[in-house]
Amino acid sequence: MRTSRNITLMLLFGWALFMTQSVVAAGGTVAEQDQVRLHVVFNNLPYKAGLQTEWGFACLIDGLDKVVLFDTGGNGDVLLSNMQRLGLDAEAVEAVVLSHIHGDHTGGLDTFLARNPDVTVYLPESFPAAFGREVIRLGAAVETVSAGPRQLLDSIHSTGEMNHGIKEQALIVDTPRGLVVITGCAHPNVANMAEQAQAYLGKNIYLLMGGFHLGGRSDAEIRAVIKRLKALGVKKVAPSHCTGDNAIRLFRDAWQDDFIEGGLGAVIEVPR
Numbered sequence: 280m281r282t283s284r285n286i287t288l289m290l291l292f293g294w295a296l297f298m299t300q301s302v303v304a305a306g307g308t309v310a311e312q313d314q315v316r317l318h319v320v321f322n323n324l325p326y327k328a329g330l331q332t333e334w335g336f337a338c339l340i341d342g343l344d345k346v347v348l349f350d351t352g353g354n355g356d357v358l359l360s361n362m363q364r365l366g367l368d369a370e371a372v373e374a375v376v377l378s379h380i381h382g383d384h385t386g387g388l389d390t391f392l393a394r395n396p397d398v399t400v401y402l403p404e405s406f407p408a409a410f411g412r413e414v415i416r417l418g419a420a421v422e423t424v425s426a427g428p429r430q431l432l433d434s435i436h437s438t439g440e441m442n443h444g445i446k447e448q449a450l451i452v453d454t455p456r457g458l459v460v461i462t463g464c465a466h467p468n469v470a471n472m473a474e475q476a477q478a479y480l481g482k483n484i485y486l487l488m489g490g491f492h493l494g495g496r497s498d499a500e501i502r503a504v505i506k507r508l509k510a511l512g513v514k515k516v517a518p519s520h521c522t523g524d525n526a527i528r529l530f531r532d533a534w535q536d537d538f539i540e541g542g543l544g545a546v547i548e549v550p551r
């Protein structure tokens with residue numbers, strides 16, 4: 280009996296190792312300090328077990344000069360709990376960038392700032408003034424981002440607030456492999472945002488990730504977006520959140536081995 284239990288434990292341990300390595304393998308296997316890591320810390324789309332899925336999106340970026348949180352999900356308790364379970368320290372975050380005003384991207388901010396107010400929060404200019412005042416009241420600094428692309432931090436840029444539909448900014452991480460573009464909901468159209476990022480920095484997009492906002496769209500509309508992204512030369516994609524199941528299936532078909540799982544708990548590593 281004891282032997283069979285030991286074998287069971289060994290199998291479980293082996294499986295755990297395999298799961299860890301398969302996540303690492305998604306982006307490469309160079310030394311840890313030479314990578315930009317994108318941690319999906321809030322998402323309605325599940326990926327890693329033991330975390331709490333809820334509608335919304337947040338992504339933590341480390342491996343650069345500063346740790347950056349892009350969006351905060353809809354619920355700060357869920358956000359902080361997921362970060363803790365993923366071994367990520369909320370107090371290490373130095374900058375928070377919000378993509379757009381919707382609650383599934385901004386709802387976790389107040390709880391996050393109660394834990395760590397020592398950050399600069401980058402808000403699109405269209406946010407109500409009261410929102411910025413509340414951030415300052417909670418102890419953080421505010422920078423507003425207007426239309427037009429700009430640098431936010433070392434290796435971190437914004438598309439600027441884009442004005443088609445709901446006003447929104449995408450985050451751009453400039454890596455030696457190419458650009459990583461992260462969209463919250465991509466209300467201004469994910470292809471428009473990718474084109475803006477690429478035209479601004481004049482570099483190809485290595486990875487496009489986040490919510491692509493294609494739920495309920497026809498196959499023809501989704502294929503038109505895929506065609507534009509392919510024409511841009513987008514190397515890898517990791518769609519999640521509001522992308523929609525059908526669009527995710529079509530992106531998976533179109534990118535094959537360059538499709539990366541982007542659900543909750545995914546860690547995407549970009550070698551520098």
Ligand SMILES: [Zn+2]
Pocket residue numbers: 379381445464466
């Ligand atoms: Zn939205």
Ligand SMILES: [Zn+2]
Pocket residue numbers: 335336381383384463464490520521
């Ligand atoms: Zn959203």
